[in-house]
Amino acid sequence: MIGWKYGDLLDLSDLTREDIERVIETAKAFKEVSTxxxxxxxxxxxxxxxxxxxxxxxxxxxxxxxxAKRLSADTLNVTVSTSSAQKGETLLDMAKNxxxxxxxxxxxxxxxxxxxxxxxxxxxxxxxxxxxxxRAHPTQALLDMFTIQERLGRIEGLNVAIIGDVxxxxxxxxxxxxxxxxGAHVTLCAPTTLMPPGIEKQGVAITHKxxxxxxxxxxxxxxxxxxxxxxxxxxxxxxxxxxxxxxTTEKLKNAKKDVLVMHPGPVNRGVExxxxxxxxxxxxxxxxxxxxxxxxxxxLYLLFGKKEKVS
Amino acid sequence: MIGWKYGDLLDLSDLTREDIERVIETAKAFKEVSTxxxxxxxxxxxxxxxxxxxxxxxxxxxxxxxxAKRLSADTLNVTVSTSSAQKGETLLDMAKNxxxxxxxxxxxxxxxxxxxxxxxxxxxxxxxxxxxxxRAHPTQALLDMFTIQERLGRIEGLNVAIIGDVxxxxxxxxxxxxxxxxGAHVTLCAPTTLMPPGIEKQGVAITHKxxxxxxxxxxxxxxxxxxxxxxxxxxxxxxxxxxxxxxTTEKLKNAKKDVLVMHPGPVNRGVExxxxxxxxxxxxxxxxxxxxxxxxxxxLYLLFGKKEKVS
Amino acid sequence: MIGWKYGDLLDLSDLTREDIERVIETAKAFKEVSTxxxxxxxxxxxxxxxxxxxxxxxxxxxxxxxxAKRLSADTLNVTVSTSSAQKGETLLDMAKNxxxxxxxxxxxxxxxxxxxxxxxxxxxxxxxxxxxxxRAHPTQALLDMFTIQERLGRIEGLNVAIIGDVxxxxxxxxxxxxxxxxGAHVTLCAPTTLMPPGIEKQGVAITHKxxxxxxxxxxxxxxxxxxxxxxxxxxxxxxxxxxxxxxTTEKLKNAKKDVLVMHPGPVNRGVExxxxxxxxxxxxxxxxxxxxxxxxxxxLYLLFGKKEKVS
Numbered sequence: 024m025i026g027w028k029y030g031d032l033l034d035l036s037d038l039t040r041e042d043i044e045r046v047i048e049t050a051k052a053f054k055e056v057s058t059x060x061x062x063x064x065x066x067x068x069x070x071x072x073x074x075x076x077x078x079x080x081x082x083x084x085x086x087x088x089x090x091a092k093r094l095s096a097d098t099l100n101v102t103v104s105t106s107s108a109q110k111g112e113t114l115l116d117m118a119k120n121x122x123x124x125x126x127x128x129x130x131x132x133x134x135x136x137x138x139x140x141x142x143x144x145x146x147x148x149x150x151x152x153x154x155x156x157x158r159a160h161p162t163q164a165l166l167d168m169f170t171i172q173e174r175l176g177r178i179e180g181l182n183v184a185i186i187g188d189v190x191x192x193x194x195x196x197x198x199x200x201x202x203x204x205x206g207a208h209v210t211l212c213a214p215t216t217l218m219p220p221g222i223e224k225q226g227v228a229i230t231h232k233x234x235x236x237x238x239x240x241x242x243x244x245x246x247x248x249x250x251x252x253x254x255x256x257x258x259x260x261x262x263x264x265x266x267x268x269x270x271t272t273e274k275l276k277n278a279k280k281d282v283l284v285m286h287p288g289p290v291n292r293g294v295e296x297x298x299x300x301x302x303x304x305x306x307x308x309x310x311x312x313x314x315x316x317x318x319x320x321x322x323l324y325l326l327f328g329k330k331e332k333v334s
Numbered sequence: 335m336i337g338w339k340y341g342d343l344l345d346l347s348d349l350t351r352e353d354i355e356r357v358i359e360t361a362k363a364f365k366e367v368s369t370x371x372x373x374x375x376x377x378x379x380x381x382x383x384x385x386x387x388x389x390x391x392x393x394x395x396x397x398x399x400x401x402a403k404r405l406s407a408d409t410l411n412v413t414v415s416t417s418s419a420q421k422g423e424t425l426l427d428m429a430k431n432x433x434x435x436x437x438x439x440x441x442x443x444x445x446x447x448x449x450x451x452x453x454x455x456x457x458x459x460x461x462x463x464x465x466x467x468x469r470a471h472p473t474q475a476l477l478d479m480f481t482i483q484e485r486l487g488r489i490e491g492l493n494v495a496i497i498g499d500v501x502x503x504x505x506x507x508x509x510x511x512x513x514x515x516x517g518a519h520v521t522l523c524a525p526t527t528l529m530p531p532g533i534e535k536q537g538v539a540i541t542h543k544x545x546x547x548x549x550x551x552x553x554x555x556x557x558x559x560x561x562x563x564x565x566x567x568x569x570x571x572x573x574x575x576x577x578x579x580x581x582t583t584e585k586l587k588n589a590k591k592d593v594l595v596m597h598p599g600p601v602n603r604g605v606e607x608x609x610x611x612x613x614x615x616x617x618x619x620x621x622x623x624x625x626x627x628x629x630x631x632x633x634l635y636l637l638f639g640k641k642e643k644v645s
Numbered sequence: 646m647i648g649w650k651y652g653d654l655l656d657l658s659d660l661t662r663e664d665i666e667r668v669i670e671t672a673k674a675f676k677e678v679s680t681x682x683x684x685x686x687x688x689x690x691x692x693x694x695x696x697x698x699x700x701x702x703x704x705x706x707x708x709x710x711x712x713a714k715r716l717s718a719d720t721l722n723v724t725v726s727t728s729s730a731q732k733g734e735t736l737l738d739m740a741k742n743x744x745x746x747x748x749x750x751x752x753x754x755x756x757x758x759x760x761x762x763x764x765x766x767x768x769x770x771x772x773x774x775x776x777x778x779x780r781a782h783p784t785q786a787l788l789d790m791f792t793i794q795e796r797l798g799r800i801e802g803l804n805v806a807i808i809g810d811v812x813x814x815x816x817x818x819x820x821x822x823x824x825x826x827x828g829a830h831v832t833l834c835a836p837t838t839l840m841p842p843g844i845e846k847q848g849v850a851i852t853h854k855x856x857x858x859x860x861x862x863x864x865x866x867x868x869x870x871x872x873x874x875x876x877x878x879x880x881x882x883x884x885x886x887x888x889x890x891x892x893t894t895e896k897l898k899n900a901k902k903d904v905l906v907m908h909p910g911p912v913n914r915g916v917e918x919x920x921x922x923x924x925x926x927x928x929x930x931x932x933x934x935x936x937x938x939x940x941x942x943x944x945l946y947l948l949f950g951k952k953e954k955v956s
Contacts, residue, residue: 057435058436059380061379061380061381062380062436063379063380068683068685069681069684069685071684071711071714073707082428082431085384085410085412085435088410089410089435089437092382093408097714097715099707099710099711099714101703101707116910116912117704120911120934122931123934124679124707124708124711124934124935124938125679125938288427288431289431309430309431310434312431312434312435315435368746369747370691371691372690373691373692373747374690392739393739396721396743396746397746400748403693403721599738599742620744620745623742624745624746627746
């Protein structure tokens with residue numbers, strides 16, 4: 024494959040702007056496959072793709088599994104809860120066993136930051152980071168950027184607001200990384216307690232008021248609120264959070280008419296977004312899900328084209 | 335496909351007698367496929383079938399999964415216990431996500447009546463009800479009718495007794511619906527506490543004594559007893575239930591020599607049926623399981639032929 | 646298939662030396678398949694292979710699943726935790742249901758010795774024992790022997806030490822069975838409490854000191870220690886066990902330079918083997934994993950060639 028250098032996808036900081044454009048272009052072609060009567064191309068026939076998930080995430084898992092199957096790969100699910108993690112085995116030991124079975128690609132989700140990097144350094148098969156702790160979730164950011172590009176025709180120069188629990192969000196971190204690289208103007212909007220200190224060094228503006236971003240934003244990207252944050256004292260109350268950072272039809276009137284409302288899902292209806300907004304005309308949440316399969320097909324296809332390791 | 339109008343299968347009340355005959359005929363053809371050396375036909379190649387199970391049921395799940403695989407479809411298992419239901423997501427949200435991934439057919443099992451109907455109304459992909467609460471389990475009734483037709487050559491005019499916990503049984507409800515439509519004479523036999531009030535309006539006779547149905551029945555269809563019913567005060571004791579409604583070799587002597595003994599499984603041996611009867615010459619329980627795959631292949635095949643929604 | 650008589654694989658005591666040689670030869674051919682760009686042969690297309698696992702074991706399950714998939718079979722996972730075992734169904738009832746669905750091969754793992762034999766006697770599909778209690782784990786022993794043969798060019802006449810909890814080990818029992826038959830000199834090395842009484846009648850030597858076997862062994866086969874054995878009073882302390890039966894780089898100096906260090910995995914690092922030894926130059930632990938897929942492909946292929954039941 025001309026121009027694709029990587030065998031792993033760990034973090035968007037490893038990709039150039041040209042790489043991201045390449046993913047978006049490739050995803051565009053693969054999106055069409057999922058609308059065909061026979062949703063299958065033979066690209067990865069006879070390859071084995073393992074989903075190694077140590078944290079529950081049905082939607083990300085099935086998005087990758089469908090992407091692999093539509094490329095004709097064999098897929099294998101390994102979840103930690105039903106695995107020999109019960110026998111005290113470490114994830115790396117398990118991954119080395121999977122490698123020894125001549126698996127081609129390992130898609131890993133883990134609650135600890137850096138796990139995907141550890142596996143990529145240690146293993147010959149390609150590794151795709153499907154979310155590691157609060158650190159990175161590169162395919163989510165790629166599908167978000169694909170969605171923005173598809174809907175608005177460009178990313179460069181757009182005003183993108185990322186709203187909510189930035190502190191704990193791997194989705195936010197990967198999107199900041201990608202969007203800044205693509206030339207978007209990114210503003211983070213969060214309560215003080217949920218804003219990572221020093222984050223403005225990454226080329227983003229910060230604010231603590233939704234009103235500051237609403238009128239000018241081309242894209243409003245909401246983050247999922249983990250309700251347990253309240254108990255952890257990050258938040259005085261969910262109600263107060265909703266009042267200041269939740270989007271309702273009323274508040275949406277202050278935004279641009281064709282602003283995109285995005286969310287990585289699952290939405291806490293009535294918290295980040297009112298049900299009306301989540302299902303409303305500005306919402307592209309389900310389009311993000313559709314594009315997720317296409318972007319993951321693109322990533323699998325590109326990584327398989329070039330097996331040189333980045334780590 | 336000529337003559338098949340439905341894109342969903344939710345309840346047998348949606349089907350005409352001709353529709354049911356069509357399913358039985360189609361299942362007959364597909365039954366042969368599972369006896370071949372290569373048990374696979376290409377009918378659904380490149381289609382995606384999702385098993386969305388929010389209630390454990392290995393046998394129904396694998397029956398559908400095998401049916402889909404033998405038609406060459408790609409299959410995907412989503413169970414609620416390992417899903418983001420843990421994140422508070424509703425089943426409908428999850429289903430809408432699955433839809434957004436361009437899935438073709440969703441097979442749903444849920445403990446609440448009406449869930450399959452809700453999904454069918456909301457979603458573009460076909461929906462098959464694999465059991466919703468106490469309401470309906472249409473593929474079970476279709477496989478039961480296919481088994482009766484295959485064994486006895488007809489359904490019309492047969493005496494069919496449905497015995498046990500009718501009140502809580504979706505299997506009973508779907509069979510009543512189908513069998514009455516096919517012209518069978520249906521008698522329900524249950525303790526007063528487990529007989530739904532007013533059920534006789536559906537064209538069935540009722541009794542509380544097994545002796546009333548034993549001598550004349552062509553088919554004895556037993557229902558699984560949930561043992562927790564006893565604790566819920568529906569039953570004085572399991573022992574008394576067994577004495578009045580359980581079938582033993584001794585009692586079977588009062589039945590027709592070639593009566594069919596049916597059960598949707600899994601049998602509580604020593605409760606609904608003695609082990610001897612469950613494994614005896616009149617039992618067609620495992621034949622029902624074999625026919626289940628054929629009927630589910632037929633349903634998948636027919637629904638894929640016509641994607642118009644019934645709801 | 647000329648010369649292969651069995652439709653089940655339950656215990657190595659059913660196989661002759663020639664049979665074992667046949668498996669090793671066949672595995673050698675299949676090992677190459679997993680290194681191809683397209684890791685798939687059409688041998689079992691349209692066949693259905695069920696993994697019926699009533700005890701968690703990710704690595705054995707995925708090894709069999711990959712083996713079946715690389716032979717183009719359809720695979721189906723049935724685990725007891727998510728199955729209708731919750732409804733009180735017995736494993737045999739479940740297996741009879743699976744049989745009724747025209748499945749071709751059932752791979753069974755269970756914590757009770759003899760379960761695979763019970764299923765094989767009762768069922769038409771082939772049965773492969775993937776581990777039954779402390780009794781047998783024939784594919785593990787076959788992959789161990791394949792590894793020895795591949796690395797050392799022969800098995801006959803070699804000195805093989807099996808070290809650790811022999812009493813509770815199905816891996817030990819199957820290896821003793823196979824290795825003695827192949828003409829190896831087998832010595833068991835275990836604390837008195839973990840040595841099965843009377844085991845020397847099977848043609849093996851016994852000792853309680855690692856020093857007795859270290860200098861002469863061509864193969865050091867370690868067994869996994871279940872740490873709960875200590876609480877069950879089989880062991881005074883883990884520390885003492887490690888001191889006497891654990892292998893370290895220091896102790897390894899007393900062994901032959903090219904001795905093979907084997908372990909069925911997962912290794913308790915710092916217990917049976919130090920991390921350095923587990924990852925060291927003598928260790929063939931990951932090679933065993935690689936060979937496991939090849940041996941299981943061979944077994945599936947051979948059993949499918951001859952469906953006559955051994956039981």
